[in-house]
Amino acid sequence: MTKKIAFWIFLLGTISSAAVFLWATWDTHRQVAVLSNADKLSESVVAGKRAFQKYNCNDCHTILGFGAYYGPDLTRVVQRIGENGIRFRIKDPEKALANSWRKMPNLHVTDAETADMIAFFRWVGEINNNDWPPQDSRKRLSRGEQAMVASVGVTPGAAVFQTKGCMNCHSLHGTGGTFGPALDTVGRKLSLEQIEHYVQDPKGANPKAMMPPQKELTARELEEVAKFLSSLK
Amino acid sequence: MEYRSQKIAYWYFAAALPLFVLQIFLGLYLAFSYTWTVPQSIVNVFSFATARAMHTNLLVLWMLLGFMGGTYYIVPEETKSEIYSEKIAWFQLIALLVTGVVALVGFFFGWTQGRPLLEIPQPLDFVVVVGALLFLFNVAMTMIKANRWTAIQGTLLGGLVFLALLYLFGMPFYKNLVIDWYYWWWVIHLWVEGAWELVTAAIFAFILMKLTGVERQVVEKWLYVEIGLFMFTGLAGTGHHYYWIGAPRYWLWIGGIFSALEPLPILLMLIDTMMHVKKRQTKIVNPLTWTYAVGCAIYHMIGAGVFGFLHTLPQINYYTHGSQVTVSHGHLAFFGAYALLNLMTFYYAMPKLKGIEIYDDSRGKYGFWIISVAMMLMGLFFGVAGVLQSYVERAMGMGFMTAQSYMRLWMGAVFFMGLTFLAGVLITVTDLLTIRPAKARV
Numbered sequence: 025m026t027k028k029i030a031f032w033i034f035l036l037g038t039i040s041s042a043a044v045f046l047w048a049t050w051d052t053h054r055q056v057a058v059l060s061n062a063d064k065l066s067e068s069v070v071a072g073k074r075a076f077q078k079y080n081c082n083d084c085h086t087i088l089g090f091g092a093y094y095g096p097d098l099t100r101v102v103q104r105i106g107e108n109g110i111r112f113r114i115k116d117p118e119k120a121l122a123n124s125w126r127k128m129p130n131l132h133v134t135d136a137e138t139a140d141m142i143a144f145f146r147w148v149g150e151i152n153n154n155d156w157p158p159q160d161s162r163k164r165l166s167r168g169e170q171a172m173v174a175s176v177g178v179t180p181g182a183a184v185f186q187t188k189g190c191m192n193c194h195s196l197h198g199t200g201g202t203f204g205p206a207l208d209t210v211g212r213k214l215s216l217e218q219i220e221h222y223v224q225d226p227k228g229a230n231p232k233a234m235m236p237p238q239k240e241l242t243a244r245e246l247e248e249v250a251k252f253l254s255s256l257k
Numbered sequence: 258m259e260y261r262s263q264k265i266a267y268w269y270f271a272a273a274l275p276l277f278v279l280q281i282f283l284g285l286y287l288a289f290s291y292t293w294t295v296p297q298s299i300v301n302v303f304s305f306a307t308a309r310a311m312h313t314n315l316l317v318l319w320m321l322l323g324f325m326g327g328t329y330y331i332v333p334e335e336t337k338s339e340i341y342s343e344k345i346a347w348f349q350l351i352a353l354l355v356t357g358v359v360a361l362v363g364f365f366f367g368w369t370q371g372r373p374l375l376e377i378p379q380p381l382d383f384v385v386v387v388g389a390l391l392f393l394f395n396v397a398m399t400m401i402k403a404n405r406w407t408a409i410q411g412t413l414l415g416g417l418v419f420l421a422l423l424y425l426f427g428m429p430f431y432k433n434l435v436i437d438w439y440y441w442w443w444v445i446h447l448w449v450e451g452a453w454e455l456v457t458a459a460i461f462a463f464i465l466m467k468l469t470g471v472e473r474q475v476v477e478k479w480l481y482v483e484i485g486l487f488m489f490t491g492l493a494g495t496g497h498h499y500y501w502i503g504a505p506r507y508w509l510w511i512g513g514i515f516s517a518l519e520p521l522p523i524l525l526m527l528i529d530t531m532m533h534v535k536k537r538q539t540k541i542v543n544p545l546t547w548t549y550a551v552g553c554a555i556y557h558m559i560g561a562g563v564f565g566f567l568h569t570l571p572q573i574n575y576y577t578h579g580s581q582v583t584v585s586h587g588h589l590a591f592f593g594a595y596a597l598l599n600l601m602t603f604y605y606a607m608p609k610l611k612g613i614e615i616y617d618d619s620r621g622k623y624g625f626w627i628i629s630v631a632m633m634l635m636g637l638f639f640g641v642a643g644v645l646q647s648y649v650e651r652a653m654g655m656g657f658m659t660a661q662s663y664m665r666l667w668m669g670a671v672f673f674m675g676l677t678f679l680a681g682v683l684i685t686v687t688d689l690l691t692i693r694p695a696k697a698r699v
Contacts, residue, residue: 025478025482026478027408027474027477027478027481030477030478030479030481030482030485031408031481033481033482033485033486034481034482034484034485034488035485036485037485037486037488037489038485038488038489038492040489041488041489041490041491041492041493041515042488042492044492044493044511044515045492045493045495045496048493048496048505048507048508048511049439051505052439052499052504052505052508053436055504055505056433056435056436056439056503056504059435059503059504059505060433060434060435060503062433065432065433070432073432073434074430076371077369077370077371077372077430078371079367079371080304080306080307080310080367080369080371080376081306081371082306082371082372082373083305083306083307083309083310083371083373083376084304084305084306084309086579087434088434088435088438088501088502088503089501089502089578089579090373090438090441090502090579091373091579092305092306092309092373093579093580093581093583093584094287094290094291094305094306094309095657096657096658097579097657117297118297124658125293125294126290126294126658126661127294127295127296127297127300128300129297129300129301129304129306130297130301148434151434151435151502151503152503153501153502153503154500154501154506154509154575156500156501156575156578157501157578157579157651158575158576158651158652158654159650159651159654159656164654167654167656170654
């Protein structure tokens with residue numbers, strides 16, 4: 025190999041990789057609005073991002089997996105601990121982390137800034153990012169449901185039924201609410217697919233239905249609870 | 258030292274070394290915070306976040322000073338001429354140091370842009386840009402005036418221009434977090450896996466050529482192939498940071514394939530270093546400089562090549578992303594590729610700048626082995642903690658603090674390795690700043 029050939033290897037290597045990279049950058053810009061729900065980037069969300077940067081939160085926490093690893097990842101923090109959970113930790117870290125061996129500084133964040141940050145986190149949590157992080161995956165059961173499956177030994181579907189508040193209206197073997205019908209033998213009437221459909225869109229299945237559509241359930245939870253109910257015969 | 262203006266390089270190196278020491282102290286505070294409880298009253302004043310901003314910015318600052326000093330040392334010898342303006346070189350050194358100190362003090366008082374590694378606030382960014390432009394102008398003018406172009410010079414200048422251009426992408430405020438991270442990586446990834454590799458490859462080729470006496474034609478031929486592979490794998494390889502940020506799904510393919518090839522140029526660099534050392538045309542005058550050169554090539558391969566490859570594929574990265582596995586790779590890679598390269602440059606150039614032909618390496622030897630072994634163990638301990646985190650927090654879903662309690666032992670081990678590393682750094686830095694001629698060998 026001569027030095028001239030070596031130079032051409034350098035030139036072609038650089039140009040070809042740059043071409044792939046720049047094309048993909050252009051295409052990413054084309055798609056990013058949909059993937060990140062850019063239409064929901066309200067003023068409050070942007071103000072929340074500014075506050076997030078102002079207090080240097082990102083040098084203790086990761087978000088979308090980047091940042092420092094001292095505190096938990098914040099990508100799906102709203103889904104994990106809820107708005108009040110976030111507010112409590114920002115406003116009173118001394119109390120919130122009193123029993124923890126790891127501390128968070130009290131940065132005297134104003135209530136308005138906290139509200140904006142929550143809007144920001146809510147928006148981040150909805151980004152379509154290939155279902156990362158795994159611990160908050162939409163394909164996985166919630167922490168409480170997992171604990172119930174492990175400790176009580178019930179099926180995942182039964183755990184969903186118990187923890188998602190179905191029994192506020194429905195009953196099994198006489199336990200539970202009376203607002204909706206008892207479900208002891210619901211599997212005789214409806215198939216697994218019919219139950220899945222019903223839970224997502226009660227009015228679509230039965231125009232007189234009073235039940236609200238269960239939008240909070242993840243795909244996995246919906247599948248498990250339908251499997252459980254369809255087995256009740 | 259052949260040219261008077263090379264002397265300026267000494268002051269860049271001398272300025273870089275104390276910053277390196279300071280970086281380690283802050284690192285120790287971080288490792289301590291991971292393992293033991295820092296009381297709320299201290300956390301309120303000096304948080305992990307502040308210390309981390311300082312730790313990482315000190316790293317960038319001392320390494321850039323090292324690169325700039327290295328450039329000012331190499332360019333006169335390559336162009337066979339004096340630096341275009343020594344005054345600019347002095348001004349730029351002082352400006353950079355002042356900016357650095359202001360930024361560090363600013364972090365303490367909460368003056369920050371709040372983006373990891375790019376915490377320097379915007380007004381200071383502009384000072385950095387002006388400094389960088391002056392530096393590039395000075396280097397380019399020296400080369401243009403001399404008009405004796407070599408591949409080493411070209412690569413060095415190309416790398417430095419690329420480095421400065423990329424910095425611009427880190428300056429604006431981005432409303433959309435996805436776009437923010439997208440361009441954040443143009444600075445971080447394209448620096449360390451692009452521009453910095455170019456600068457490193459050029460400095461490394463220069464010192465290797467001088468040390469081994471291998472013909473320029475051969476050294477520069479391999480240099481072209483290496484930087485070609487660095488660019489080919491590194492540019493599109495940026496995609497390995499775009500898996501989970503809300504970018505299109507094809508990045509899993511682009512990032513996975515290109516970044517899986519990233520160890521290749523490093524491997525080539527290791528092979529050709531070994532080849533040149535074997536076929537050397539000169540006697541080994543200062544063995545420690547050679548140890549640093551070979552050590553750097555091997556460590557670069559392990560830290561950046563092997564540890565990077567281990568978690569670059571999306572199937573694995575899904576669980577390790579944003580865990581201590583990243584920290585393990587980060588420490589080993591920066592140390593192997595850039596800290597050792599800078600220290601090698603210092604050991605090559607600083608004695609010469611003081612007019613010492615053969616230097617006494619009795620202390621420096623210990624320095625090299627202590628920092629190298631301590632960092633390797635530290636990297637492994639971070640790695641164990643990271644694998645535990647990936648399994649307990651991510652795969653099992655048992656919660657962040659549960660995982661942290663399992664990792665605590667290993668982060669404590671990291672702290673003690675940090676203390677050992679500090680001892681090694683103190684020996685090395687003292688040795689470099691007070692380097693003395695070797696006693697005549699019998």
